[in-house]
Amino acid sequence: MSESLDAQLALVAGKLPVDELVTAQVRVTAGIGSYRVVPLSEVRPSAHRNVVRVLAALGGEHSGDVVEDERETGRRRALQGVPVSDVLAAYRNGIALLRDEFLRTAQAQAISAEAMLLGAQRIWQLGDEYGNEFLAGHREAELDLARREKRQRTSLLARLLEGTMTTGQMVAAGVGYGLTADRQYWVLRARSANTDPLAVTGVLERAAGAQDKALAGTYGGDAVAVLSQPVASELAGDVTAGLAGPIELPRLRAGFAEATQLLEAATRFGYRGIVDRGRMALRLAVANEPELGKFLHARYIEPVEAESAIGEALLDSVETYLSRRRSIPEAAAALSVHVNTLRYRLERFAALTEADLQDTETAFEVWWALQYRSLCGSPIRRG
Structure with a gap:
C-alpha cells in the first residue's frame, strides 16, 4: 500500500x-x-x-x-x-x-x-x-x-563621557541617537545596591519615555544615559541617579563629572531616586568640604557623644528641630515626645556645645555638622 x-x-x-x-x-x-x-x-x-x-x-x-x-x-x-x-x-x-x-x-x-x-x-x-x-x-x-550595536553604543558613550571626540565626531557617530550640535542634553549616572547595572540601564530608558532617543549603557560599573529631555518619571526600585543638565553636546564630559559627583554624594547620604544640583546643593558642599566638616563635627557633635548618655536622642532631636523650621511644637510631634521633653533636650545640647540654636549662623553650623555626621556613617532621622 x-x-x-x-x-x-x-x-x-x-x-x-x-x-x-x-x-x-x-x-x-x-x-x-x-x-x-x-x-x-x-x-x-x-x-x-x-x-x-x-x-x-x-x-x-x-x-x-x-x-x-x-x-x-x-x-x-x-x-x-x-x-x-x-x-x-x-x-x-x-x-x-x-x-x-x-x-x-x-x-x-x-x-x-x-x-x-x-x-x-x-x-x-x-x-x-x-x-x-x-x-x-x-x-x-x-x-x-544586537551584540555589535551594544558594543558600539558602549564605546560611543565612553568616548562622549570621557571627552575624546570633537563636536563633529559626536554628531557623526551619534546620528542614530539624534545627537545634534544645536540641542541641549541631560546626563545621568545611576546605581543600585541590589540591581545589575544592565537592569538599571533599562530603568533609565523606561523613565526617559518612548519620546526620547536615550543613549544608555554601562560605564565604570554604573548605568549611564544621555537624554534629550529631562526624565519624565520617578525611578523604580532602590536606584539612585545623579542628573546634570541641560548642557550642550561639547560639554557632555563636564555634565558627566557633575552627575558622578551628585551620585556619589547622594549615595553617601542614603538618598534614592533622581538627584540634581538643586536638590543636593548644600549637601554637595558638605561632601566636598571634609576639613570643615571635621571641624564642625568636633565642635558640635563630639561633646554630645562624649558627655551625654542620651547623646543619640539629643542629636536626633536637634536634627528634627532644625528640619522643622525650629518649631518646637512641630518637632515634638515629629519625634512623638512632649514639648517639654524636646525643650530639655535642646537645652542640654546647648549646655554641652555652647550653641545658640536661635542664632541663624550657629544653627547652620550645627546643621552642617549633623550632615557631616551622616556622611561618616552615623544615620540621622530625615524629616
Missing part, C-alpha cells in the same frame, strides 16, 4: 511545472514590502530550492544540505533588515503556493485521497522543519547585530 502511495505521489511530482512555480513564488515574495531590499538574484534561487525540496519530500526524501542553506538565508534576511515576521510569511506563503499546486495537480491526475493527504502532510512537514531553521538563522543574526 505504501509503495502505491509513493508511486502516486511520484506521478504528481513529475507533473508539477517547476519554472512556473518558481516565478509564482517570486511574485508572492515581491508583494511583501520589506523584501524590496532583497535582490531578485537571491529570491529566485530560494524559490527554486523550495520547489526541488517539495519534489524530494513527495518522494519521501530530503534534498541536499538544506539546514545550513536555510540558516544562512535567515541570517542574510536579518542583515538586510527584513523582519522575522516577513521572513516567515514569505517562506510559508511559498510553501502554501506549492501545496495548493500539488493538490490541484493531484486532483487532475485522479490520485487517491489517501495519497493526496500524505503528500500535503509531507509538504507541511517540510515547511515546518526548514521554516524553523530559517527562523533560527534569522535570530542568530539578530543577536549578533
